[in-house]
Amino acid sequence: MSKRVILISVLLMCRLPVALAAERPVSRVEGVYISTGDSHFLGGSLPVDSRASIEAAFDMLKHVFGIKRIYWRGLQEAAWMEVMHVREENFRSASFHHWSHQLLREHDLEKLAVQIAHAKGLELWGVGTLGDWGATPETPSFTQFPMSAEARFRIEHPEWAPVDKYGYRRQGGPVELAYPDARDALVDVHTRLTRAAGYDGIIFLSYVENFSTRFPDEFGYSDPIVDEFERRYGVNIRKHDFTRYASRADWYRLRGEYLTQYLRELKAALAPDGTKLGMFVNPRTPRMPGLWATLPHTYFTIGKLYFDLDTWVEDDIVDLLAIYGGSSRAVQAKTVRDCLWMTRDTDVSVSFVTTGLTDPVWQPIFARGLGAIYAAGEDQHYLLRSRIPAQTAEALTSGTLYEQMRFLSQVIDGEATVASAAVIPFAAHENMLMRRLAVFALGRLKDPAALPVIEAALTDSENGVRCKAMQALRDVHRPESTARIIDCLAQFGNHPLGEMARDTIPRLRPFPREELTEAALNHGSADVRRAIIRAFGRGPATADDLPLLKQALNDSDRYVRAAAIRTLGTVRNCPEAVELIVEALNHDDVAMSNRAVDALENTIKRRDRDTLELRPRMLQAAVGLFRKMGDGCKRADRDWGYRSAGNALLAFGDDGEAALRDFMDQSADKRLAELAWRVLYFREKAGDNKFNIITEKENEEALKARPAWLKTIEIERIAQDFESDRTFGGSVSGSVGDVHSIPARWNHFGPKGPMPWMQTAHSGKRSVRLVRGGNGMNGWVVGPNGPDPELDYELRFWVFREPTGSFVVATRDGARRANETSVLVGGNGSVFLRNEVEGPGWMPTQLTIPEGKWTRLSVRVDRPRKMFGVALLSAAGEETKSSVAAPLGPVERVNSVSFYPQAPLGAACCLDDIELVERR
Template sequence: MTRGECMKMYVYCSYGDELVSSKKQPVDSPAAVEAMIEWMSRTYNVKRMYWRGAGEELWDRTMQFGKETPFGYEYAAVWKRHTLQSGTTRALVSAGKRYGMEIIMYTGLFDYGVQPDIGIIGPYMFEDRGRIEHPEWCMRDRWGERRCPGPFEFAFPEARQYVIRRYVEEIVRNDYDGINFYTYVENCGLRYLEEFGFAEPIVSLFQEKYPDIDLRKGRLSDEQTEHWYACRGKFVTDFVRELHAELKLHGKKLSIILDAENPDYVQPWWGKSVPGTGYIRTDWQTWIAEGIVDELWVQLAEIGKQTSTLDNLLRSCAGTSVKLVVRTPKPFDPVWEPYVSAGVTPVAVITSPVNGIERMVKAPPSTALLHSEDWIHRSQGLTDMAEGRIEGDVQAAIVLAQDRNLVVRQRAMRALKKFGTSAHLPIIYAGLHDEENCVRVAAAEAAGVIHDGDTPGRLLAAIESDDTFLMKSACAGSLLAIGENSLSDATAGLSSKYRGVREVCAKALIGLYEIDGTALYPLLTGIVRNADEDEIIRYWTIDGLLGLCLGGRLDAEEEKAFIAELAARIDKECSTVVQLHIVRAIGKLAEEGKTACMPTNIVGKLEQLFREYGDGCLRTDAAFGWRLAGNALLSFGAAGIEILEKFREQTQNRWLAWLAYEVVYLSHQKAEFLLIDQRQMIADHEHYAPQFPGYRAWREDIRSISRLPDSSFDAS
């Protein structure tokens, strides 16, 4: 199959990943997504887009976000929300209809955020309000205590209907053509594979076949374990059946992704060895037989594993209406020819650097593209110029910097970044104030390569009117690239009335520290001390100084003073965002062997902070701050563990005892799987777990939720 053939193909756009990088396809405005739909349709005959922005837009309305993780908060709750509210969804769907391209909502079957004590560690801190308000709808462990990070429990009909109603309303309101589900969860909160899946309907179903086996005891044969996974999957099939019936009433499609390597079970997150929900059977055979899915997607993997799974699916789908698609970075590879002939449609993923449709036109690189009447050709010509595939035509780039199409203007800035000179700075400076964000960002990046004495001030002036996520990142990076000539403007910018300018300057000065650390150290620590400064700027300044300290770039006196400053603020800091980051920083410093530089009372201060999360806690971070305080105590080894064990063993303060148990025996210090043995966990729970106090809701009006039913367990 050659590129010249006009075969049907589909595309997946991972909207959030596109938004976080200026190097990817711009999707941050109505004009940007309209341009994307046009070139994909005209050049590659794309007939469907799986749009993750649809899922992200729903998340924006249904999730609670935590500003205590500033990067994720600004990206998800500020920058992403800004782009969505500009009308990108309406523009995308409208453009799709003009070009005959279906728009499919792409989202997670089990991915509904995480409880904040997991999210505060990573990868993000947001959770579905339905999970917060109804913890009884979540997957829970065998004792009915710990909630699985991510999913609702589909064994509960009310949870299924809550989610189904939401999806159907969203799909109909936005006129999407259907919905596609991935089946992994994007977190590493699981502690052992058999941790979750003990809702009463699952236990009852399991005991229909094994009435003498107590599922919660954890002593199952391989056959019994597989049956348990199937029991969990039975209720996923119930959800699929019920959702499909509702979607069918509106003429909408249901598509589900299967793991290519292990299609009988839910997916692990990319690069992970196990699924974050534990194993759940994906009964695709029943889905096909009953016709309760319209499409199955074979996920990216080694081609041999993909084709093996496709072969099985093609046999099972023969004579049915179920369609098949396959994700691939090489949609035109001859290996797919027999599958395309059999009705399988390749899915290219534009987020990936290699995706098969990297070029916006099929024509080879040529300077003639720069002078085409077609904006798609002009854009590709400028990309070829910026990436060195054709000779630099600066005059063409100058002209195209004023093009009516935003993608052309963006690529013109990239071309000038490579071939321009200081004589072209007026064009770049004009680009800093373009009506489209992607052009402004490209201009800011170009200014880090082509600059003069006015450039730092020009960048900061641009931030005054555009302090969005990528623009701040681009300007901070360019100030750093300019180097010493940025110092004066960046230092003065710390006093700007514009919050975005102060943030960019603080970040830039961290990067410029080695040029004049003696002068910069008091400025940066002054930001940390200044309670009137924006808490997010203080957070990033602490983060930067911590990096300098751990990287050995502070001298001995500066290091000692920095650590003393952090220690002094543990019990004096008024901002929860800043206080928790100080605690996190102290924990990292202790892990790196910096305890000799710390005041002798620092462990006592952490002990007192952890105590604040006990019974009657009124802190706004009552549901999660204890995790960082406890982890910091763990970083001090035996001394910290002794304090936590003392808290666990006492009986007067139930919350204090339980949280200490979680920190020590359900450790979560890094955003990665730290799996333990099931039998060890059951033994630890039997010997060390205090009485479970219930759930704390993640909200400002902190309240305890009473212990839920079905949570008793005899581990004997």
């Protein structure tokens, strides 16, 4: 070996004490994604809540990755703070919203982040949401009801929320972009916030975080969409199936056109400032929206709408396509290559989000000069995956700032160890990220000698350091640590500190129950009392804590009271706790009664041996709370309390479902029946963080079961007004019309009747006169064109009774010549129903059709109950309904309507505007 080679080898080895020699794949990182909301909520993620923390974070990211851009999800957070109505009864989420408001208000955080980025030579792009604008209060989210917040523009314009094809359920999250005013509202809020902050660009995520959608095509039937689809393709998608030439794909593309129009309008609004526009792209299905990272991980939570990437690129609507993660990296890389091809010879850039910078799949893409967007959570995650190689302990004495951070990250991750004395000095470092890493590493090292340092960090000037110190105490602590935690909460109490304390306190060993109880009972800080009561609910609460929880139920702070009732629900095998929960169901504060019924649900699901005998009492209490939600309810939880109570009833299994079915089947309280049906048939979640996915067919079955008065969509199966001169003009005999059309085919016309009649009509110029001594009249369509045999339907027509005019009308299965319903109008106008199954034959209804006045007769079929009834409507619009109902006759499918004149001879009635409509 030559002297020159030996010398080079020695020089290289001199570096080994600090950096571990290792071959590292080449990676290019052009930007880093920071989810500010997660950071502000949790306290453990990379801190970005102050000037010092943002300065330190941006410096670190620039040096360890060499980035040029920050993707800052603060735009979404700022937009939420701008437009959201916060529901205080969801205490945990409301606490976050208030903390976020405070940060944005006190620090002008978005503008501050942009200024810091620019001072360091970095761009900052605001990351916003395409459609996560909250939801109605009964929409399920991560935790309890109500849904935490909803944009005021959704509340003020409920029609903007995408609707299902029945016009009944509203989707949580997006607004329907087919409404021009909705697009204007979104353009306005994003333009104002972008100009105020000074973002270099904005880019959108396209998933929403709630559990309202139960199958992929559930929503998207708003009026403008339905109307435009019918104009283009001749199909009303609320009433009729998609076809080969009017397909679901056409529907997705139509909705996507309005998305493209929104982006086009937003780009135009941003253009004067030179602000760029981008979109995160789904790697698996790039022309569909993104996927939320929750079970089953394959779900378009914003709905299905076409992402027209080609038009966005061709028309210069977007400046960047960033391929999101959430797929195999091979699939993601393929989409990156496809987008590079699509954007060739254009000014549109392409990038991709990954946590796996060293995966070989990226090497060919890096070789083309493309950079990645790195995404992580806690501080150490960024450093461990940075371009700084692994370090040895010597880095703490001779390494650079970021080599030292890298080594501390290895200690946190369990990849290295070192004496705590070598780490302690870094807990006082001027860089707040270094202090966080040092304190967290000291916790991981579990050296009791370091506890004074960790505890001292609870009073650090930076909230991010205080949060890490709270987290570090989970791994190592002493009896004195409890007082330090309490003092920290009392002095600095805020949302992320409370979250950290909630999860740290239950891990203290030996568990300081007496000290915590004293503080929870008597401390002057509500932040202290909240954190302790919430922490007790994480596991250690026992029957011995009942005196504490009883007093906490009457705490001056509403959040403490609600936390106490939830914590009671974690106490096992304790009849006294159950009694307190049951009593709280009658609390005047709806937040308390709802948290109480949540606690009741948890207790029932556990099936504690010592409380099983109280099961009937618990069921009765839950039924009582649900009953309060009915007609005339004026409770503050009127729109969402039924969900909490209903879910508790479902936890009782068959007994709870039976109670709900009793509510649903009664007719005295319509609202109660409707809410019970919702609870039984709309179960959006299958777990704490899992959608309850159903099929479209299952949804149809659920909608069939809803109370009859909710079935407002009508599909005409037969509709005849006798106005066609071609069909009914002149002398008509025999059969006329078409069995394949809605006007239907009508038969038995003749000189003795039935006959077209010009002397009187309800509407237009003509009716049909039915005369005793002539024939009956039958109108029919081919079988498949009649009402669905599983859906409700209504036959309605207008009748003009001449003196003693009498007739029978029946809905029939023409092929089998069997009646499903029969109604008799007697010579004196009395209306009767026929029991086609058994019983006394004709049943009086106490309704009468007068002579000489046009009156509408409706025959209404309720399929779930297998019954039918009648109603009359006067020409003045006054409706009277019979309380009598008769069972349906046994038929396979109704496809005809028959009218039979009755005695006396020559008695006549005129009929007009006959409709047979299916109700959905």
